[in-house]
Amino acid sequence: MSASFASAQGAAREAAAAQHYPEGALYVVATPIGNLADITLRALHVLQMADTVACEDTRHTQSMLRAYGIDKGAAQLLAVHQHNEAEAAQNVVQRLQLGQRVVYVSDAGTPGVSDPGARLVAAVQAAGLRAVPLPGASSITTALSVAGAVAHSTEHGGFVFAGFLPVKNAERATVIAQQLAPEPRCVVLLEAPHRINELAQALAVLGDRPVTLARELTKQFEEVTTRPARELTAWLDGAPQRSRGEFVVLLHPVAVASDDGASLRVLRLLVQELPLKTAVRLAAEITGASRNVLYDTALAWKRSGASGEDEDEAGDAGS
Incomplete structure (x- = not known):
């Protein structure tokens, strides 16, 4: 266990143990997106008591659990990722039917949004079993909270989550031109470091529309910047480290003139x-x-x- 979390398990038990945690239920648990201290006390308690921890990457999850002082054997870890989610979900359902408490975690953040988890939850619910959410870190809401990009009390308030755009240049350009450019609300995108420059070049067609790039959120080299879409490539090229890390990209709302009758x-x-x-x-x-x-x-x-x-x-x- 990391010395930094030596007292975390005791605090988790004291804060969360009195609650009811039914058997035969799937617990969908949000985990940190970078900073390990962003785990919740309730998540620590449920991870400790879980009979099975289903996860995207067993090695990554085992390392995270050990940092918190949680010891799970190899038989208690079950790989459930985008390539086997449909099949692995049936394994989870069987364990739940035996009365196990099964926790599902993605590699980082809240499962089932952009990460795997949605198919698993759907299979559990289709079997008449319960899925219990444990909220926590999310790169999407983390970026939105510091971007000032969501309009309120207007016709075009709220935001649209678009996730990852197509990898092929032509398909991505079509989505940007036909779906994102006319969208007046804030649009949330995700992108990997090896494709961020291609995305920035594609978004340049949006001209002066403000775009926020948020990289390495909650980590030591976290960086959040807002600038016109046409300037994104130049900013990324300004320093080598700017293209590193996972990105949340926010297209700010389009300013639309109100119809004053003229x-x-x-x-x-x-x-x-x-x-x-x-x-x-x-x-x-x-x-x-x-x-x-x-x-x-x-x-x-x-x-x-x-x-x-x-x-x-x-x-x-x-x-």
Whole structure:
């Protein structure tokens, strides 16, 4: 056990032991995304009492358990990952039917969101058994909490979780152009270090739309930065370490002009007849609306095909 966690098990028992933990139930447990101190007392207690710990990587999980002073034999660890989840779920169901308490953990964070776990939970519920959530760390909510990217009390509040985009360049570009660019809400993406530069290059088409890159969250070299989409590649290239670690990428909400009875109607008429930048400038002068907001609105129309402008004019607008 790490000396840093020598007292953690005692604290966990004192805080959580009085609660009821039914047998024959699957406990879906969130684990730290980097900093081991981000484990919850309830998670420590349930991991200690588990008959079986199902996990993405048995070696990784065994190392984590030992850091907390939890000793599980090899027979108590069961590999359940993206390649065997459907089959391994039946093994878990059988153990639950025998009255075992089975804990499921992914390699980091909350299972079943982007990591494996959803199929396992579905199989458990289909068998008429209980799945018990133990909340904790999540890279998604961690990044959102410091990005200032979620609008509230507006028509376009909340956020959209898109996860990992397609690996192939053409497919990824299509998703960005057709689904992400027109989306006015905050969009949450995940990306691996060996593909972050390719994603940054693809997102450059979003121009001035603010994007937050959050890397190595909760770890020693944690870094969170927000800058226009067109500047992401330059920032990543600015230092070698910036392309290392797992990334959460947040596309900030698109500023959309409110329809005050004039500005959107004027803008829509102008973009059908003039290049985008000219239409935006004139609409701002005529209505007094913010030029930046009108530009973002017109750009969103163009990308979604909602403005009514033809392809030649769209091309002129981007020149």
